[in-house]
Amino acid sequence: MPEGIAIFLNVLWQFITPGIIFDVLWSTQLGIIVGMLPGLTATMGVALMTTLTFHMEPSNAVLILVCMYVGAIYGGSRSAILLNIPGTPANAATAVDGNPLAKKGQAGRAIGIATTGSFLGSVIGMIMLAFFTPIIGDFALNFKSFEFFWLAMFGVVICGNLTAPKDPLKGWIAGFLGLFIATIGMEPNHAYPRFSFGSVAFSGGIHLIPAMVGAFGFAEIITVMKQPQAELVKTRLDRIFPRVRDILKYWKTIIRSGLVGTFVGAVPGVGEDIAAWASYDLAKRASKEADQFGKGSIEGLIASETGNNAAVAGAMIPVLSLAIPGSAPAAVLLAAMFIHGVRPGPLIMIEFPDFVYQVVAMVLLATTAMFVLGLSMVRPLVKVLAIPRQKLMPVVFVLCVIGSYAIQARLFDVGVMIVFGLLGYAMREMDYPIAPLVLGIILGKILDKNLIRALIISEGDIRFFFESPISIIIATITFITLFSKTRWFRTSVEAIKTLIRIKKK
Amino acid sequence: MPKADFLASITLIAFGVWVTVHAFNMPRFKKFGADPFSVPGIVPGILGTIITVLSLLVFIRSIRRKGYRLGLNAAVFKNTIQNPSFRRMLVTCLVCVTYGLGMVGYINYYLATFLYVFAFLILFQVDFSENIFIQRKTIIGSFVQAVLISGVVGAVFRYLFLVDLP
Numbered sequence A: 001m002p003e004g005i006a007i008f009l010n011v012l013w014q015f016i017t018p019g020i021i022f023d024v025l026w027s028t029q030l031g032i033i034v035g036m037l038p039g040l041t042a043t044m045g046v047a048l049m050t051t052l053t054f055h056m057e058p059s060n061a062v063l064i065l066v067c068m069y070v071g072a073i074y075g076g077s078r079s080a081i082l083l084n085i086p087g088t089p090a091n092a093a094t095a096v097d098g099n100p101l102a103k104k105g106q107a108g109r110a111i112g113i114a115t116t117g118s119f120l121g122s123v124i125g126m127i128m129l130a131f132f133t134p135i136i137g138d139f140a141l142n143f144k145s146f147e148f149f150w151l152a153m154f155g156v157v158i159c160g161n162l163t164a165p166k167d168p169l170k171g172w173i174a175g176f177l178g179l180f181i182a183t184i185g186m187e188p189n190h191a192y193p194r195f196s197f198g199s200v201a202f203s204g205g206i207h208l209i210p211a212m213v214g215a216f217g218f219a220e221i222i223t224v225m226k227q228p229q230a231e232l233v234k235t236r237l238d239r240i241f242p243r244v245r246d247i248l249k250y251w252k253t254i255i256r257s258g259l260v261g262t263f264v265g266a267v268p269g270v271g272e273d274i275a276a277w278a279s280y281d282l283a284k285r286a287s288k289e290a291d292q293f294g295k296g297s298i299e300g301l302i303a304s305e306t307g308n309n310a311a312v313a314g315a316m317i318p319v320l321s322l323a324i325p326g327s328a329p330a331a332v333l334l335a336a337m338f339i340h341g342v343r344p345g346p347l348i349m350i351e352f353p354d355f356v357y358q359v360v361a362m363v364l365l366a367t368t369a370m371f372v373l374g375l376s377m378v379r380p381l382v383k384v385l386a387i388p389r390q391k392l393m394p395v396v397f398v399l400c401v402i403g404s405y406a407i408q409a410r411l412f413d414v415g416v417m418i419v420f421g422l423l424g425y426a427m428r429e430m431d432y433p434i435a436p437l438v439l440g441i442i443l444g445k446i447l448d449k450n451l452i453r454a455l456i457i458s459e460g461d462i463r464f465f466f467e468s469p470i471s472i473i474i475a476t477i478t479f480i481t482l483f484s485k486t487r488w489f490r491t492s493v494e495a496i497k498t499l500i501r502i503k504k505k
Numbered sequence B: 001m002p003k004a005d006f007l008a009s010i011t012l013i014a015f016g017v018w019v020t021v022h023a024f025n026m027p028r029f030k031k032f033g034a035d036p037f038s039v040p041g042i043v044p045g046i047l048g049t050i051i052t053v054l055s056l057l058v059f060i061r062s063i064r065r066k067g068y069r070l071g072l073n074a075a076v077f078k079n080t081i082q083n084p085s086f087r088r089m090l091v092t093c094l095v096c097v098t099y100g101l102g103m104v105g106y107i108n109y110y111l112a113t114f115l116y117v118f119a120f121l122i123l124f125q126v127d128f129s130e131n132i133f134i135q136r137k138t139i140i141g142s143f144v145q146a147v148l149i150s151g152v153v154g155a156v157f158r159y160l161f162l163v164d165l166p
Helices: A002-015 A018-036 A042-053 A058-082 A089-103 A107-140 A145-163 A168-182 A208-226 A244-248 A251-266 A272-286 A298-322 A328-339 A355-376 A378-386 A389-408 A411-429 A435-458 A462-466 A469-483 A487-504 B002-024 B042-064 B074-082 B084-103 B109-125 B133-160
Strands: none
Touching: A002 A107, A002 A355, A018 A042, A018 A058, A018 A355, A018 A378, A042 A058, A042 A208, A042 A328, A042 A389, A058 A089, A058 A107, A058 A298, A058 A328, A058 A355, A058 A378, A089 A107, A089 A272, A089 A298, A107 A244, A107 A251, A107 A298, A107 A355, A145 A168, A145 A435, A145 A462, A145 A469, A168 A435, A168 B042, A208 A328, A208 A389, A208 A411, A208 A435, A208 B084, A244 A251, A251 A272, A251 A298, A272 A298, A298 A328, A298 A355, A328 A435, A355 A378, A389 A411, A389 B084, A389 B109, A389 B133, A411 B084, A435 A462, A435 B042, A462 A469, B002 B042, B074 B084, B084 B109, B109 B133
16 A cells, blocks of 8 residues: 555655646646536536547546546536526436525525535545455456456346436346447457348447447537526526535535445446435435435535545546446446556556556546636636526537537447437436446457356356356346346345344243 | 337347357357357357346336337327427438438538538527518528538548548
8 A cells, every 4th residue: 555655645646747747737727617507517527628639648648538538527516506406417416405505595605515525525436446446457457257247247237226216127128228229340269240230330349438429419419409508597696615613513424425436336337326325315314404405515516526526536446446437427437548558457456556556646636726726716607607508509519510520530429429329318208217227338349258267267157147256246246236126036134124023032 | 218118128138138049150260179158159158148147137127117008199200200309409410410321421521511500500509480680690600600510520530630531
């Protein structure tokens, strides 16, 4: 660990140059603007920025993407507070208490608290990122094909479960569809083009970035244009800098939300929105002022904003240690790292030992910039929210088209973006979550490669899939997640509980 | 939602069966001595089967909730088409798909982008039931915005990010 701190400080010192500070400031500010505009999500911002930065030096490009990610997740709180529309899905819980505060004439106070909560959440997440990534990476070195197969299955199942809590079946279908999409194109063992129908473009497979730009960008444009225009809350901006007592009073909530946010963020594919709701829900349960939640509670606002920004760093833990994203923007970040020649995964501490600490330093710089810009650029940025959607959305779509095209200079990718946009919109309308679909596209390659390898090693003997303790643990959690929603499972659990109660008596 | 689930599950079952059958018919490279567990169709086949089974569960549930009673008639269609939200959605899809699939790559990028942005702005900002002449400021503003967006985006990607425009 002391060696890690030394590497971190060294990397941080190397980052303190005028050029890099300038990059940090503009990309974080752009992230805040992207996040605060309904219709522009963090995923879309990071995906579009990936297309713009792929000519840059790897560390610079990843730094800009991290700043965009941190800024966008925070920026969404502005529209949540002032418009009652979360700028990104991660800020939905923020709107519950942020908007009532704005309506009471305390918009400035709400923005200040949201900024501080985001900052502290991000710092907690960053500490966890620095601490856990090397440990998980070392542990994952023991993973073989069987473990990676189960990890991919677990990712899709848990993501489906958590992003569609009312109807996990739809979440799982979306996840398995994503896994299937990943199998399109040339397979690695015999170079056979699957589901290509003679098309050279399909033989190359479905690239993640255009698919995500479509599913999160174009689908969002259609959704925003369908909805009626939102009204900006007419309120004066009072004192923005937060009062220290407001923050100190809720220190337990901040630490709890930071830890919960990081943990939820680290679960594959789940993301910042669930992290914010989980933190909010736990804060409400533990609060002495639970009746104030939903009416402009400072504690509720702090909990949701601390939770969602902690999840940003949390989502990077599995990205770096297992090459499995914790959220949709982290998935784009993972793809961008591969584009720039960095290979995250269990070997990262061997192949790129400094990179983990570089990412930690990037998160720290982005978080600091977010805090400074968040408290100092409030009034001019509120004007951005007044831009009518019909003026903004065509610009966004133009960027979606050129961004999808720019990565490989293929018109096919523009088609992919549009098809995934329409698919994503249809899925939203029918309550199918998009996150498992995207996670499936990423995990599909891991599942495909490791399932075939595992079947060859075991000669088709299923028992090998349940041989190692890690496989047994991941498989058990996967099956419990799958069956926990069935009636017979719940009846069995109730029966066991009753039996235990009778025995105790 | 049961109606939508009913229709979506039928589509997904058909899709899952198609994937499974297609995967089953993929070559097995026996004459090259390939390991039977390394054949190209094995993973898509398993995934197709899982998608079919899960979709079948949604289908059964939608039947139980009487989702098969679609109640489609002329009045429903008329109401849907007259709904302003549906119209906005349809116009957005049409304009964007036309630009992305029908214009980019086929005509000059700057011209395609200008036409798309101008059409989008006019369709959503101009009230066609009112006198167009009264709204000339909106039309001129849309024209200027379309020129600026197509010029700036094209130039930034071409000369700053060195992308060969489609």
